[in-house]
Amino acid sequence: xxxxxxxxxxxxxxxxxxxxxxxxxxxxxxxxxxxxxxxxxxxxxxxxxxxxxxxxxxxxxxxxxxxxxxxxxxxxxxxxxxxxxxxxxxxxxxxxxxxxxxxxxxxxxxxxxxxxxxxxxxxxxxxxxxxxxxxxxxxxxxxxxxxxxxxxxxxxxxxxxxxxxxxxxxxxxxxxxxxxxxxxxxxxxxxxxxxxxxxxxxxxxxxxxxxxxxxxxxxxxxxxxxxxxxxxxxxxxxxxxxxxxxxxxxxxxxxxxxxxxxxxxxxxxxxxxxxxxxxxxxxxxxxxxxxxx
Amino acid sequence: xxxxxxxxxxxxxxxxxxxxxxxxxxxxxxxxxxxxxxxxxxxxxxxxxxxxxxxxxxxxxxxxxxxxxxxxxxxxxxxxxxxxxxxxxxxxxxxxxxxxxxxxxxxxxxxxxxxxxxxxxxxxxxxxxxxxxxxxxxxxxxxxxxxxxxxxxxxxxxxxxxxxxxxxxxxxxxxxxxxxxxxxxxxxxxxxxxxxxxxxxxxxxxxxxxxxxxxxxxxxxxxxxxxxxxxxxxxxxxxxxxxxxx
Amino acid sequence: xxxxxxxxxxxxxxxxxxxxxxxxxxxxxxxxxxxxxxxxxxxxxxxxxxxxxxxxxxxxxxxxxxxxxxxxxxxxxxxxxxxxxxxxxxxxxxxxxxxxxxxxxxxxxxxxxxxxxxxxxxxxxxxxxxxxxxxxxxxxxxxxxxxxxxxxxxxxxxxxxxxxxxxxxxxxxxxxxxxxxxxxxxxxxxxxxxxxxxxxxxxxxxxxxxxxxxxxxxxxxxxxxxxxxxxxxxxxxxxxxxxxxxxxxxxxxxxxxxxxxxxxxxxxxxxxxxxxxxxxxxxxxxxxxxxxxxxxxxxxxxxxxxxxxxxxxxxxxxxxxxxxxxxxxxxxxxxxxxxxxxxxxxxxxxxxxxxxxxxxxxxxxxxxxxxx
Numbered sequence: 001x002x003x004x005x006x007x008x009x010x011x012x013x014x015x016x017x018x019x020x021x022x023x024x025x026x027x028x029x030x031x032x033x034x035x036x037x038x039x040x041x042x043x044x045x046x047x048x049x050x051x052x053x054x055x056x057x058x059x060x061x062x063x064x065x066x067x068x069x070x071x072x073x074x075x076x077x078x079x080x081x082x083x084x085x086x087x088x089x090x091x092x093x094x095x096x097x098x099x100x101x102x103x104x105x106x107x108x109x110x111x112x113x114x115x116x117x118x119x120x121x122x123x124x125x126x127x128x129x130x131x132x133x134x135x136x137x138x139x140x141x142x143x144x145x146x147x148x149x150x151x152x153x154x155x156x157x158x159x160x161x162x163x164x165x166x167x168x169x170x171x172x173x174x175x176x177x178x179x180x181x182x183x184x185x186x187x188x189x190x191x192x193x194x195x196x197x198x199x200x201x202x203x204x205x206x207x208x209x210x211x212x213x214x215x216x217x218x219x220x221x222x223x224x225x226x227x228x229x230x231x232x233x234x235x236x237x238x239x240x241x242x243x244x245x246x247x248x249x250x251x252x253x254x255x256x257x258x259x260x261x262x263x264x265x266x267x268x269x270x271x272x273x274x275x276x277x278x279x280x281x282x283x284x285x286x287x288x289x290x291x292x293x
Numbered sequence: 294x295x296x297x298x299x300x301x302x303x304x305x306x307x308x309x310x311x312x313x314x315x316x317x318x319x320x321x322x323x324x325x326x327x328x329x330x331x332x333x334x335x336x337x338x339x340x341x342x343x344x345x346x347x348x349x350x351x352x353x354x355x356x357x358x359x360x361x362x363x364x365x366x367x368x369x370x371x372x373x374x375x376x377x378x379x380x381x382x383x384x385x386x387x388x389x390x391x392x393x394x395x396x397x398x399x400x401x402x403x404x405x406x407x408x409x410x411x412x413x414x415x416x417x418x419x420x421x422x423x424x425x426x427x428x429x430x431x432x433x434x435x436x437x438x439x440x441x442x443x444x445x446x447x448x449x450x451x452x453x454x455x456x457x458x459x460x461x462x463x464x465x466x467x468x469x470x471x472x473x474x475x476x477x478x479x480x481x482x483x484x485x486x487x488x489x490x491x492x493x494x495x496x497x498x499x500x501x502x503x504x505x506x507x508x509x510x511x512x513x514x515x516x517x518x519x520x521x522x523x524x525x526x527x528x529x530x531x532x533x534x535x536x537x538x539x
Numbered sequence: 540x541x542x543x544x545x546x547x548x549x550x551x552x553x554x555x556x557x558x559x560x561x562x563x564x565x566x567x568x569x570x571x572x573x574x575x576x577x578x579x580x581x582x583x584x585x586x587x588x589x590x591x592x593x594x595x596x597x598x599x600x601x602x603x604x605x606x607x608x609x610x611x612x613x614x615x616x617x618x619x620x621x622x623x624x625x626x627x628x629x630x631x632x633x634x635x636x637x638x639x640x641x642x643x644x645x646x647x648x649x650x651x652x653x654x655x656x657x658x659x660x661x662x663x664x665x666x667x668x669x670x671x672x673x674x675x676x677x678x679x680x681x682x683x684x685x686x687x688x689x690x691x692x693x694x695x696x697x698x699x700x701x702x703x704x705x706x707x708x709x710x711x712x713x714x715x716x717x718x719x720x721x722x723x724x725x726x727x728x729x730x731x732x733x734x735x736x737x738x739x740x741x742x743x744x745x746x747x748x749x750x751x752x753x754x755x756x757x758x759x760x761x762x763x764x765x766x767x768x769x770x771x772x773x774x775x776x777x778x779x780x781x782x783x784x785x786x787x788x789x790x791x792x793x794x795x796x797x798x799x800x801x802x803x804x805x806x807x808x809x810x811x812x813x814x815x816x817x818x819x820x821x822x823x824x825x826x827x828x829x830x831x832x833x834x835x836x837x838x839x840x841x842x843x844x845x846x847x848x849x850x851x852x853x854x855x856x857x858x859x860x861x862x863x864x865x866x867x868x869x870x871x872x873x874x875x876x877x878x879x880x881x882x883x884x885x886x887x888x889x890x891x892x893x894x895x896x897x898x899x900x901x902x903x904x905x906x907x908x909x910x911x
Contacts, residue, residue: 012371015450019367023360023381023421030418031384034395037402048653048894068906075909090297097294111526114475116301118522119308119515120499121479126511127304130311135782137307153723156770170301179430220386228388231481238770239729242909248390253624254731255901256631256650258398265391272386276379397632404634489637490618490629491591501596501619 035269042262052258060263069247073267076244079158080226083165087173087222088215090166095177095214099184110178113171125164125235129155156238164232169225173218180214181207216279224272244268305519312512329509330517339514342498345409349484349494350477353416358470360417361424366458368425369432370440378429385422392418393486400487408489415487416480420473427472431465471526478522579661579831586612588832593618593626594642598819599840600852607839613832622730622773623647630656630824639827640836645680645818646732646892648687653892657686658823664834667841674881675858678818679889687820688837691793691855693876694816694887695733696809698790698798700780711741711810714787715764722767724786726779729771731904732890733815734761737789740812746888749896758903762910771908780805791817792876793855799874800854807876809887816887818858850877856884 042060047053098109116124131137134151142148154160184207192202208215230245248268251261312330316323333339364381372378384392396415400407439461443453459466481496488494502511592604596619604615620626623644629636630651643651651657662668671689681687697708704721708714715737717725728734732746738760739746744753769785777798779785790798795807821840823833839845843861850857850866856877857863871878893900 011450015454016367016371019363019454020371020377023364023367023425024377026360026421027380027384027418030396030399030414031387031392032380034392034399035387037398038391038395041398046898066902068902068909072905072909090300094294094297107530111523112298113301115519115523116305117475117479119305119479119519120496121481122496122499122503123308123511123515124304126503127308131304131307133782133784135784167300167304170297174297183434224386224388228390230390238768238772239908240765240768240770242905245388245390247905248394250901250905252394253622253628254904255898256624256627257898257901260898261394265388265394268388269391272388276386280375280379397628401632401634406635406637408637485625486628490593491616491637493618498619501621 038262038265040262041259042266044259046255046257046259060260063260064263064267069264072242072247073244075158075241076227077271079162079165079241079243080223083162083169083226084173084219084223086162086166087170088219091170091173091177091218092215095174095181098174098178099181106182110175113174117171121168122231122235124167125232128160128164128167128236132160155236156240158237158241160236161233161241161243164236165226165229168229168232169222172221172225176217176221177211177214180211180217184210213283216283220276220279223275227271228268308512309516312509312516314509314512316509329513332510333513333517336510338498339495342493342495345492346478346495349409349412349416350474353413353420353477354470354474356413357417357420357424357473358466361421361469361473362428362459362462362466364421365425365428365432366454366462369429381425382422384419385426387419389419389480389482393483396483397486406489407487409492409494411487411489412484412494415483416477419483420477423472423476424466424469427469428462428465431462435461475522478518579664579834581664581831583831585832585835588829589614589616590639590829590832590836591616591618591637592640592642592836593620593629593638595619595621598642598853600848603840603845603849606845607836610839611832611835613829613835615836624730627651635826636824638824639829639833641822641824642690642819643687643822644890645678645687645689645820646890648820648822649680649892651822652681652686653894656825658825658827658830658833659685660688660823661834664831665838665841667838667843670841670843670846670859670861672858672860672881674885675818678816680818680891681820687822688841689818689858690821690840691849691853691857692816692818692884693792693856694809694814694879694884695728695736695789695791696795696807696814697787698777698780698795698805698807699787700783700802700804701806702804703783703786707806708787708808709811711737711812713810714789715741715760715767717767717787721786723769724784725767726769726772726776726785726788727764728776728789729773729908731900733789733791734771734904734907735900736815737761737810738764740810740814743812746815747891747893749893749899751899754899754903758907761907765907765910777801777805792879793853795876796854796874814887816884816889818889 041052043056043058045053045055045057045059094113098106098113101109129136132154133139134153134155138154139148139151143151188206188210192206227243228245228248230243230249233239233241233243233246244264244267248261248264251257251264255261313325313327314322315326315328368378368381393415396411396418400411405411439457440453443457444450448456479496480494481500484494485497485500488497499511499514502508590613592615594617604617608614618638620629626638626641626643627647627650630638630641631654648657665688668684668688671684675689675692676682676684678684678689697711697714699708701707703724714725714727727737735754735757736746738757739748739753742753742756742760744750744757748754769779772779772788776785776788776790777794780788780798781801790807792807795805798805799807821837823830823837827833840849841859843859843865846857846859846862847865849855850862851870854870854874854877856867856879858881867877
């Protein structure tokens with residue numbers, strides 16, 4: 001009936017507003033507006049001693065093109081990518097292993113993965129410094145066992161930064177991976193092997209596509225924080241590896257150049273959005289294909 | 294798989310071990326001692342920071358769970374727009390330094406005096422995104438027929454929401470809330486920019502302490518944090534099991 | 540609603556937010572406070588005032604605030620900042636930071652004053668100013684101490700382990716180009732001004748130079764030096780000396796004393812090419828609602844007994860003649876650099892804010908630290 005439908009429509013609208021409204025308004029106010037502020041500051045100038053002077057200029061954008069910043073951006077992307085790949089290499093088998101445990105052990109296994117997260121990120125990072133430095137536990141042990149004769153230089157290198165990032169964000173890879181692997185129907189795998197596919201082909205053609213949403217989610221959860229992190233390069237890198245997060249922080253805190261810092265922050269945001277768009281597209285394509293099969 | 298656990302726990306074991314080191318320097322071992330735990334208990338700065346952190350974590354998780362769950366359900370039921378869905382998820386993928394500085398700029402513009410409440414506001418932003426992501430994932434696997442059936446039987450939308458939709462989402466809501474709580478506890482960058490000077494949270498205090506090098510007191514703190522969180526989660530698990538059994 | 544109208548509406552929404560923010564920020568920036576100072580009441584009841592003081596961790600005795608509170612009834616909350624840059628970000632972000640008194644290095648106090656953020660010092664509320672050395676009233680970043688009161692001062696040099704180096708370094712070159720056995724066992728300071736200092740002095744330049752050609756040479760020197768570096772470290776370098784991880788570090792004199800406490804082989808030297816004079820100061824924020832208590836607090840710190848206790852506690856030199864006279868001689872036996880006289884210190888070049896050249900230094904610092 002016509003009258004019933006329009007009443008229904010109104011009630012739908014009301015429910016929609018009540019449910020979505022508060023959340024969206026909150027995000028608008030406290031996420032969209034701050035980001036817009038940063039956008040706005042990027043076209044203005046730094047005052048003589050800091051602060052923002054409201055004369056429009058595109059100087060900040062041309063400054064951002066300088067090779068030193070491009071170099072840092074490239075390094076950051078490289079480091080974040082390596083970290084993500086390593087996290088995937090370690091995380092997938094682990095998530096798979098946990099999913100195949102008897103049900104009663106799974107929660108404990110997951111908790112054990114997450115527990116390191118419940119100490120402080122800084123303290124965990126410092127523990128690595130304690131372990132790896134030239135007077136630290138690892139070197140002392142290796143020296144005692146006569147495996148090496150001079151201490152290894154493990155810290156304050158790019159590899160140390162990757163290690164620190166991997167350590168900090170590995171649980172974020174494992175959890176989404178586990179969630180999507182756990183949903184897999186083992187019968188599908190059985191069916192595939194019954195049809196003659198070997199383990200590797202089964203994994204490639206059946207398991208991986210069906211778990212791609214977990215892979216992609218985990219990758220994003222590791223890649224993006226790794227990209228913007230500034231603590232690990234400072235501590236484990238000894239300040240000798242500069243990443244994009246250090247750059248942004250330096251502009252805001254050290255140079256007190258909010259406009260230029262905003263431009264750099266903008267570059268990071270753009271990258272994040274592009275990546276996210278790619279991730280959604282890839283996911284739609286692959287999981288759409290998997291479901292079609 | 295074993296490699297992963299080993300990798301994750303080597304520094305933890307070292308950390309816990311060193312918290313019992315009688316010597317202050319991490320490079321010499323002077324015998325076993327629990328004195329640092331005593332020092333920790335008497336350290337009022339650390340205790341205040343812990344209290345502040347807990348206040349922020351509980352409050353922001355509470356608010357984020359409500360906002361995030363409502364948003365997820367609303368989006369799932371009513372919106373196919375990719376933009377809005379991405380908007381709801383955006384805080385989770387936004388680099389924290391960008392969000393922190395942006396919020397500081399906003400608060401400065403509004404001439405707000407910073408305090409714990411400004412950290413709560415900031416934490417709700419990203420916590421909400423994680424809660425709604427978890428709830429949404431669960432919703433996409435749920436059967437829309439349940440809701441339709443309920444409304445066909447004459448229940449109003451709000452009754453359906455509170456009696457059908459929400460209960461079926463309880464595990465996801467709990468998981469999302471736990472995730473939000475965990476993230477808020479250890480969150481440093483955003484809190485750093487949005488906090489008032491008189492109310493530091495624990496990660497901020499640790500940051501200023503740790504720059505002098507790691508003392509066994511700090512290791513003791515980290516060990517205790519882990520222990521407390523572990524107990525809390527086991528407790529929550531037990532409680533959910535009891536609730537389900539009923 | 541069709542997609543195109545959706546997009547249009549969104550664009551309109553974003554656009555109007557931006558315009559609104561633009562107007563808001565332009566308006567609020569116009570309300571920056573004037574530089575005329577308030578008249579303060581010397582008889583104000585301090586019990587009704589409370590203070591938030593921001594300082595580096597362990598940079599003043601832990602019970603100093605409590606003793607001040609016992610004396611005046613004014614409650615003091617202490618908050619910490621790890622670097623000058625952090626506290627500057629909070630103080631310059633706009634609005635009320637909630638901080639009444641801040642400890643910042645001289646050149647940063649200068650920048651704060653230039654932005655109109657500091658309350659001028661009212662000498663009539665600080666009788667203990669008379670305890671300062673005359674030299675401490677003529678410091679380049681704030682001549683006459685109009686906006687800041689010096690708290691501690693010193694210089695930068697090389698802090699090293701004699702038993703690990705085998706010799707006493709005499710030049711900045713000894714740490715920028717270390718001998719073979721010391722490569723990878725030296726650290727440099729990370730804060731920009733002090734990152735540049737060793738090269739600036741080695742090349743004979745001013746630490747406040749804004750010349751691009753000079754800074755280009757500084758940059759090349761430091762990029763070459765990075766290859767021999769263990770790490771850039773502002774805070775834990777003395778523990779590295781104590782553990783033996785490092786043999787030579789660029790260090791502030793007071794910091795080096797912490798190392799000397801732990802290991803008697805550690806020594807401090809000022810290279811022959813010269814160094815800087817840095818000063819850490821106390822400033823009062825204009826936004827403070829407790830200005831009388833803030834003055835009383837600083838005055839309390841300047842008391843001879845109180846500040847001599849500061850020296851014993853943090854092992855830094857202070858510009859307070861009365862305080863130094865009480866304890867310097869005794870401490871000087873273990874910590875020789877405490878015996879430096881103001882005349883010695885003034886041989887160092889005073890650090891001042893770089894104004895518009897600030898971002899150039901940040902960029903060069905990035906080029907150095909990011910170099911391979």
